[in-house]
Amino acid sequence: MKKKLLxxxxxxxxxxxxxxxxxxxxxxxxxxxxxxxxxxxxxxFYGSTTLAPVVSQLSTNFNExxxxxDKVDSQFDKKDIAIYVSGAGSSAGVKSVIxxxxxxxxxxxxxxxxxxxxxxxxxxxxLGMDALTISVNPKNNxxxxxxxxxxxEIKKIFSGEFKTWNDVDPSLSKTEIVVVTRDxxxxxxxxxxxxxxxxxxxxxxVIQAPSxxxxxxxxxxxxxxxxxxxxxxxxxxxxxxxxxxxxxxxxSSENILNGTYKISRPLIILKKGSLLPQEKAFMDYVVSDxxxxxxxxxxxxPNK
Amino acid sequence: MNxxxxxxxxxxxxxxxxxSAVLLFLVIIFIAKESMLIFQEVNFFDFICGxxxxxxxxxxRVGILPMILATFYVSIVAILISLPIGIGCALELAALENExxxxxxTSILGVLAGIPSVIYGLIGLxxxxxxxxxxxxxxxxxxxxxxxxxxxxxxLPYIVSSAAxxxxxxxxxxxxxxxxxxxxxxxxxxxLILPNAKGAILTSMILAFSRAMGETMAVMMVIGNSPIxxxxxGKGETIPALIALEIGTAGLGSLHYHxxxxxxxxxxxxxxxxxxxxxxxxxx
Numbered sequence: 001m002k003k004k005l006l007x008x009x010x011x012x013x014x015x016x017x018x019x020x021x022x023x024x025x026x027x028x029x030x031x032x033x034x035x036x037x038x039x040x041x042x043x044x045f046y047g048s049t050t051l052a053p054v055v056s057q058l059s060t061n062f063n064e065x066x067x068x069x070d071k072v073d074s075q076f077d078k079k080d081i082a083i084y085v086s087g088a089g090s091s092a093g094v095k096s097v098i099x100x101x102x103x104x105x106x107x108x109x110x111x112x113x114x115x116x117x118x119x120x121x122x123x124x125x126x127l128g129m130d131a132l133t134i135s136v137n138p139k140n141n142x143x144x145x146x147x148x149x150x151x152x153e154i155k156k157i158f159s160g161e162f163k164t165w166n167d168v169d170p171s172l173s174k175t176e177i178v179v180v181t182r183d184x185x186x187x188x189x190x191x192x193x194x195x196x197x198x199x200x201x202x203x204x205x206v207i208q209a210p211s212x213x214x215x216x217x218x219x220x221x222x223x224x225x226x227x228x229x230x231x232x233x234x235x236x237x238x239x240x241x242x243x244x245x246x247x248x249x250x251x252s253s254e255n256i257l258n259g260t261y262k263i264s265r266p267l268i269i270l271k272k273g274s275l276l277p278q279e280k281a282f283m284d285y286v287v288s289d290x291x292x293x294x295x296x297x298x299x300x301x302p303n304k
Numbered sequence: 305m306n307x308x309x310x311x312x313x314x315x316x317x318x319x320x321x322x323x324s325a326v327l328l329f330l331v332i333i334f335i336a337k338e339s340m341l342i343f344q345e346v347n348f349f350d351f352i353c354g355x356x357x358x359x360x361x362x363x364x365r366v367g368i369l370p371m372i373l374a375t376f377y378v379s380i381v382a383i384l385i386s387l388p389i390g391i392g393c394a395l396e397l398a399a400l401e402n403e404x405x406x407x408x409x410t411s412i413l414g415v416l417a418g419i420p421s422v423i424y425g426l427i428g429l430x431x432x433x434x435x436x437x438x439x440x441x442x443x444x445x446x447x448x449x450x451x452x453x454x455x456x457x458x459x460l461p462y463i464v465s466s467a468a469x470x471x472x473x474x475x476x477x478x479x480x481x482x483x484x485x486x487x488x489x490x491x492x493x494x495x496l497i498l499p500n501a502k503g504a505i506l507t508s509m510i511l512a513f514s515r516a517m518g519e520t521m522a523v524m525m526v527i528g529n530s531p532i533x534x535x536x537x538g539k540g541e542t543i544p545a546l547i548a549l550e551i552g553t554a555g556l557g558s559l560h561y562h563x564x565x566x567x568x569x570x571x572x573x574x575x576x577x578x579x580x581x582x583x584x585x586x587x588x
Contacts (some may be wrong), residue, residue: 176443183549205539207446208529210549221434224443
């Protein structure tokens with residue numbers, strides 16, 4: 001019995017030591033000045049899964065060119081450039097900035113005023129636009145009949161009022177329409193919901209694709225599928241899926257940038273408070289011509 | 305000196321054991337804590353038996369019955385497909401005399417178990433889903449059946465390995481006697497080995513079932529993720545798929561967030577129950 005007690009005591013003590021040991025190096029109680037003089041070589045990006053590959057490509061290029069911070073600017077310390085990008089959704093990105101757990105948030109939707117109010121010294125960088133195209137498989141016979149869908153038609157297709165392609169146009173066969181969406185709570189769906197659906201609900205038996213890539217794959221693989229593929233994805237898979245005009249307006253880069261094309265969303269990087277010099281150096285690179293080229297290459301409409 | 309080392313070793317292993325046990329309880333407590341909050345807003349039975357999942361609507365509804373049913377449905381389909389294959393494979397492995405061939409087959413099964421689930425999902429999406437679309441003239445091949453088929457392949461190694469072990473033992477035990485009595489190999493397998501391995505088969509089934517219930521990525525990619533009541537050739541959404549799909553966008557502390565946690569809690573209860581069953585069958 002005594003032995004057991006001893007073990008237990010030892011356990012508790014060792015755990016306590018362990019915890020204390022963990023907290024020491026990060027030093028919650030270090031003086032503020034010390035933290036300021038310490039050069040921060042890491043930048044953390046968090047948020048939209050649409051933007052994550054973009055920023056990670058930009059950071060890779062930035063890293064390849066400079067490798068260490070002192071090569072970016074001789075005033076910086078000689079430390080490895082470490083830019084971490086993780087995708088978790090726009091709302092999570094905004095949340096991370098509010099909570100201060102990331103240096104930058106990535107959002108592929110407008111940041112609401114309510115959210116902005118929660119961020120002290122809010123500032124944002126608009127990288128460009130991403131548009132959702134209403135796309136179908138090239139083998140779908142609807143594209144032979146028309147090249148434009150009205151918002152009303154799209155709404156009826158997605159809400160389940162039109163069940164078969166025959167409902168959309170009497171000359172089409174009576175095969176079921178396969179509607180593909182992203183997850184209903186996600187940023188892409190929010191854009192679509194606002195632009196097209198309004199208060200109407202999408203039908204319950206839609207296929208919720210876990211990623212934009214999976215959504216596009218589904219449209220490429222299935223002749224009866226329709227879904228909102230992003231503009232970038234359509235460009236990357238030219239010929240494999242066919243986008244419709246919406247209310248007669250083509251999803252072209254001009255129409256998207258000037259806002260006449262309805263179903264689009266901005267790509268925003270947001271920040272709480274002022275930028276550290278090294279953060280500014282990276283953001284300058286992001287909004288440079290070269291950075292914009294990369295954004296365009298990845299299939300988005302750069303803000304230029 | 306040696307004794308101190310010995311004591312130190314005993315102490316360390318005790319500590320690590322306690323830590324891993326404590327870890328389990330911490331996880332359970334954390335999830336339970338996060339999920340209990342929802343019952344302030346939603347009735348327990350409405351949550352378990354509710355048919356509509358729409359946590360973001362003006363009047364949020366969080367019923368997870370379709371997800372619970374889909375989770376079981378997919379797993380049962382998977383077991384129904386993989387059990388006959390698995391048992392056949394285990395029998396063959398047990399009776400195989402050629403040691404090199406046997407170890408080759410075993411290592412292949414090991415590799416099968418090691419393939420990342422996302423790869424299974426991808427193959428499922430491009431092969432199984434496509435196949436079902438063509439074969440059954442479905443508009444969309446995403447269905448409970450496709451999820452079941454993909455899962456069947458994934459749980460096969462678990463069924464085979466746990467069943468083959470027992471079968472091999474009894475094969476060795478009865479081999480001489482059977483040879484002496486002059487019964488054929490197939491009779492021996494049918495009349496002796498198979499009935500003897502009943503318990504092991506049941507155990508392997510439970511193990512595979514709990515594996516199947518928890519599988520997330522592969523299922524999520526081929527099942528369509530529609531929160532509706534599951535039909536064999538219709539879409540469905542399992543609890544792990546629901547959580548993986550929506551937790552990223554659920555606002556921290558919102559009803560949606562807690563509902564997802566509670567769904568996870570329900571799944572965990574089922575799995576703990578299955579694990580308990582697993583241990584009791586193993587003892588028999």
